[in-house]
Amino acid sequence: xxxxxxxxxxxxxxxxxxxxxxxxxxxxxxxxxxxxxxxxxxxxxxxxxxxxxxxxxxxxxxxxxxxxxxxxxxxxxxxxxxxxxxxxxxxxxxxxxxxxxxxxxxxxxxxxxxxxxxxxxxxxxxxxxxxxxxxxxxxxxxxxxxxxxxxxxxxxxxxxxxxxxxxxxxxxxxxxxxxxxxxxxxxxxxxxxxxxxxxxxxxxxxxxxxxxxxxxxxxxxxxxxxxxxxxxxxx
Amino acid sequence: xxxxxxxxxxxxxxxxxxxxxxxxxxxxxxxxxxxxxxxxxxxxxxxxxxxxxxxxxxxxxxxxxxxxxxxxxxxxxxxxxxxxxxxxxxxxxxxxxxxxxxxxxxxxxxxxxxxxxxxxxxxxxxxxxxxxxxxxxxxxxxxxxxxxxxxxxxxxxxxxxxxxxxxxxxxxxxxxxxxxxxxxxxxxxxxxxxxxxxxxxxxxxxxxxxxxxxxxxxxxxxxxxxxxxxxxxxxxxxxxxxxxxxxxxxxxxxxxxxxxxxxxxxxxxxxxxxxxxxxxxxxxxxxxxxxxxxxxxxxxxxxx
Numbered sequence: 001x002x003x004x005x006x007x008x009x010x011x012x013x014x015x016x017x018x019x020x021x022x023x024x025x026x027x028x029x030x031x032x033x034x035x036x037x038x039x040x041x042x043x044x045x046x047x048x049x050x051x052x053x054x055x056x057x058x059x060x061x062x063x064x065x066x067x068x069x070x071x072x073x074x075x076x077x078x079x080x081x082x083x084x085x086x087x088x089x090x091x092x093x094x095x096x097x098x099x100x101x102x103x104x105x106x107x108x109x110x111x112x113x114x115x116x117x118x119x120x121x122x123x124x125x126x127x128x129x130x131x132x133x134x135x136x137x138x139x140x141x142x143x144x145x146x147x148x149x150x151x152x153x154x155x156x157x158x159x160x161x162x163x164x165x166x167x168x169x170x171x172x173x174x175x176x177x178x179x180x181x182x183x184x185x186x187x188x189x190x191x192x193x194x195x196x197x198x199x200x201x202x203x204x205x206x207x208x209x210x211x212x213x214x215x216x217x218x219x220x221x222x223x224x225x226x227x228x229x230x231x232x233x234x235x
Numbered sequence: 236x237x238x239x240x241x242x243x244x245x246x247x248x249x250x251x252x253x254x255x256x257x258x259x260x261x262x263x264x265x266x267x268x269x270x271x272x273x274x275x276x277x278x279x280x281x282x283x284x285x286x287x288x289x290x291x292x293x294x295x296x297x298x299x300x301x302x303x304x305x306x307x308x309x310x311x312x313x314x315x316x317x318x319x320x321x322x323x324x325x326x327x328x329x330x331x332x333x334x335x336x337x338x339x340x341x342x343x344x345x346x347x348x349x350x351x352x353x354x355x356x357x358x359x360x361x362x363x364x365x366x367x368x369x370x371x372x373x374x375x376x377x378x379x380x381x382x383x384x385x386x387x388x389x390x391x392x393x394x395x396x397x398x399x400x401x402x403x404x405x406x407x408x409x410x411x412x413x414x415x416x417x418x419x420x421x422x423x424x425x426x427x428x429x430x431x432x433x434x435x436x437x438x439x440x441x442x443x444x445x446x447x448x449x450x451x452x453x454x455x456x457x458x459x460x461x462x463x464x465x466x467x468x469x470x471x472x473x474x475x476x477x478x479x480x481x482x483x484x485x486x487x488x489x490x491x492x493x494x495x496x497x498x499x500x501x502x503x504x505x506x507x508x509x510x511x512x513x514x515x516x517x518x519x520x521x522x523x524x525x526x527x528x529x530x531x532x533x534x535x536x537x538x539x
Contacts, residue, residue: 050418075420087418089411091533100408103401104420151419 001063003028003187004049004155009057009067011041011048018044020211021057026155026189031181033198034191035222035232036208042191043084045208046157049189050074050081061155076104080153084160086144090133094124097132097143101150110150117146120176138169145173149180156180158190162197170197177201195232199223207232237372242491248379249462250486251386252445256456256463257470257478258393259437264472265410266430267324272334273314274438275460276341279453281307281439282446283349286356296359296443304439311435315428324413345453356446382444389437390479397475402429410473458512462489465515468522471532480530488514 004026011019019041026032036042047053051071059067066074081087089097098117102110118125121142127135132143141161148156158177162170178201180186192198199205199219207215207228215225222228256278263271281303289299314337322330360366360381367374397403405426408416413423442456449455466485470477489511497506506514522529 071417072420072422081418087415091411100404
């Protein structure tokens, strides 16, 4: 069974339909990328999974349809979402951001987990008592990822993690994604414009245009596709 | 000098009451960026409930005030669930109008149930003619000092709840970024409901303290609410400590500063205590013009 399966998903903002019937699957432990330009529906795809936009169709999480469920309940079912623009809590300290990331957990290992993420992102450890709003863009993205991972999700949704970050920081961040996936087995769905990077850590991908999936294939196939090369790889 | 000191304690204790009400305004504002105009009505009703428990049923006054505050917490939680949550929180005007409506409903119900005549209300602290300590000839009355003590305890309590409990963490998360709070699994509706209850509890305690100094009637909190707005605006509407300090400053402006200006600055003898409300409004206006975020409020820091 796929971890995540979207079937003919339509999503609308008021009168405007943004997704016109999207279908995609993500298997256990896989990293899947959705490529697309601005306004193609990448963010909406992730918001549809999390119940943050009016949605019809089917979104199966481990075989259970979650369309119409409350966002907070979807999170409890093992989905973590790093929204565009970081989605940290600017007035809360770094430590409290991580604490609140573990809000749905009831076990005793929360502080041990915080220490673990401080080891993975030492920059955050140095700023543990600072409010998140005072961090640099790269640090905020690290915090947003660590915050999302604090819920020990089965599926991690990443919304354009490279947006607005310096190239070196992006490289680092994507290495961390690959490592998290390899070591913890976290399934990931990444939406990106930066196809080069995203295809580097993904096994498969989809291309979305104007609210519809126009192409899908393995990372290798997409990298060699002329359309993708022209539109997203700049070659 | 002794008169000045006495007036100062008076001002600080008035300020402490404004501070407690201002904190209740700030709690709601932090989470929703809304001003809850029903806060005064909730406090007023809490004092009437304290009156029922303590004077009519004969319970100790402190217990009565706490029970009144607890009842108001439950009432506010119900109000939030039924009258506030169904509305789109990002559309402020309807919700603010609803809080206005709730304020008037509470007043009407209080007048209907408890009558319209003024009722005297005792102080939970010793308030006899000899219940004071004397410092430099100034009489510091226990009923006044007690109010300041309550403010300190209440503020300590709210910091504890917000910073050391899970619901407090959730509340701060919702206040900081509602959408992200949902994304970590926080039920925002329930969390805001908790905020309403907490704020109403604060207001209820304040009502039970203020009533002794003003007498009890369905409108006794109206003026206090204006001073508390001024306090919260001055301190910064999203800062709890700011609300407290703002409250104390407003209290000090009301007494001793305003009477001193009246007595000693030539040409200001018109500045009687009736004009205290005007001074409060001028302060609100001044703060909004010069420093809209208030003394301790955050102009939101966000780097993208």
